[in-house]
Amino acid sequence: xxxxxxxxxxxxxxxxxxxxxxxxxxxxxxxxxxxxxxxxxxxxxxxxxxxxxxxxxxxxxxxxxxxxxxxxxxxxxxxxxxxxxxxxxxxxxxxxxxxxxxxxxxxxxxxx
Amino acid sequence: xxxxxxxxxxxxxxxxxxxxxxxxxxxxxxxxxxxxxxxxxxxxxxxxxxxxxxxxxxxxxxxxxxxxxxxxxxxxxxxxxxxxxxxxxxxxxxxxxxxxxxxxxxxxxxxxxxxx
Numbered sequence: 001x002x003x004x005x006x007x008x009x010x011x012x013x014x015x016x017x018x019x020x021x022x023x024x025x026x027x028x029x030x031x032x033x034x035x036x037x038x039x040x041x042x043x044x045x046x047x048x049x050x051x052x053x054x055x056x057x058x059x060x061x062x063x064x065x066x067x068x069x070x071x072x073x074x075x076x077x078x079x080x081x082x083x084x085x086x087x088x089x090x091x092x093x094x095x096x097x098x099x100x101x102x103x104x105x106x107x108x109x110x111x112x
Numbered sequence: 113x114x115x116x117x118x119x120x121x122x123x124x125x126x127x128x129x130x131x132x133x134x135x136x137x138x139x140x141x142x143x144x145x146x147x148x149x150x151x152x153x154x155x156x157x158x159x160x161x162x163x164x165x166x167x168x169x170x171x172x173x174x175x176x177x178x179x180x181x182x183x184x185x186x187x188x189x190x191x192x193x194x195x196x197x198x199x200x201x202x203x204x205x206x207x208x209x210x211x212x213x214x215x216x217x218x219x220x221x222x223x224x225x226x227x228x
Contacts, residue, residue: 004154032214043116043203043219044155051214089154093214099145099168100217102154 003027004092006103013110019077021106023090026071030092034100035064035075038087047088048075080110114138116220118204124226130192133223137185137206143167144181145217146189147203155203161187191225199227 005024013019023033031052036044050057050064050073057064063076077084090103117136125131137144143162147155158177159169163184172179176195181187191198201224205217 006154036219041221043205043221045219046216049214049216091154095214099157099160102156104152104154 001026002103003030004090004101004103006088006090006106008106009104010107010109013080013108015082015110015112016079019075019080019084019108019110021075021077021088021090021108023073023075023103024071025073025092027092027094027101028071029094030101031095032093033064033066033073034091034093035062036089036091036102038089038105044089077108080108082110082112084108085110116204116206116218118202118220118223120223121221122224122226124228125194126228127196128193130190131194131225132188132190133202133204133225135187135189135204135220137187137204138218141206141208141218142184143207143209143215144187145205145207146179146187147205149201149203149222151200158189194225194227196227199225201225 034049035047037047038044048059048062066073087105087107089105091100145160146158149155158172159179160167161181164181179189201222203222205219207215207217209215
C-alpha cells in the first residue's frame with residue numbers, strides 16, 4: 001500500500017518555463033511534507049518542506065503548495081533551469097519523531 | 113562541514129554471500145538512518161538509531177539484515193546471506209536531533225549493491 005504517490009515517472013520542460021511536480025498521499029495522519037532532489041550517483045538532498053498548518057511555502061524559485069482536503073501537494077519551479085534536471089522525491093511524516101515515507105520519484109528533464 | 117560518508121560505493125556479490133556497509137554521519141548528529149532504495153522506488157527506511165539505541169527497525173528483515181551503531185557514531189549494516197532481491201542502493205542519512213519529518217535528514221552518496 002503506497003501512502004505517498006508520485007504518478008508521473010518523468011516530466012520534460014523547457015528552460016525558463018514552469019515545472020510542476022505532483023504528489024498525492026493517502027494517510028490523513030501525515031502533517032509534514034518534504035521534497036528531496038537527487039542527482040545520479042548522489043544521495044537525495046533536502047529542497048523544501050511544508051507543514052500542514054500552511055498551504056504554501058516559498059524558497060527562491062521553489063514553491064510547494066499543499067491542498068489538505070485533496071491530500072495533494074505540488075512543487076513549482078519557476079523559472080526552470082537545466083541544472084534542475086534530477087529526480088524529485090516527495091516525502092511525508094506523521095509529525096513528532098515519526099519516520100519519512102517517500103514516493104517513487106519523478107525525473108525532471110529541463111532542456112535548454 | 114563534511115557530509116555523510118559511506119563505503120564502499122559499489123559492491124557486487126553472489127547470492128548467499130555476506131556483505132557489510134559502513135556509514136559515518138555528520139559530526140554531532142544524534143540520529144542515523146539506513147534506507148534501501150530499489151531501482152524505480154523511493155527510499156525505504158530499514159532502521160533508525162538515536163545515538164546508539166534503535167528507534168525503529170520495523171522494516172528491517174531481521175533474519176538476514178543486521179545493523180549496529182557503535183558508540184553512537186559510525187554504523188554498519190550487514191546482509192547475511194544476500195538474496196537477489198537485495199540488489200539496491202543502500203543510503204545512510206543523519207540528522208541533528210530526535211528524527212521525524214521536521215528534523216532535516218542529510219544523505220550520503222549510497223552504496224550500490226548488485227547480487228548475482
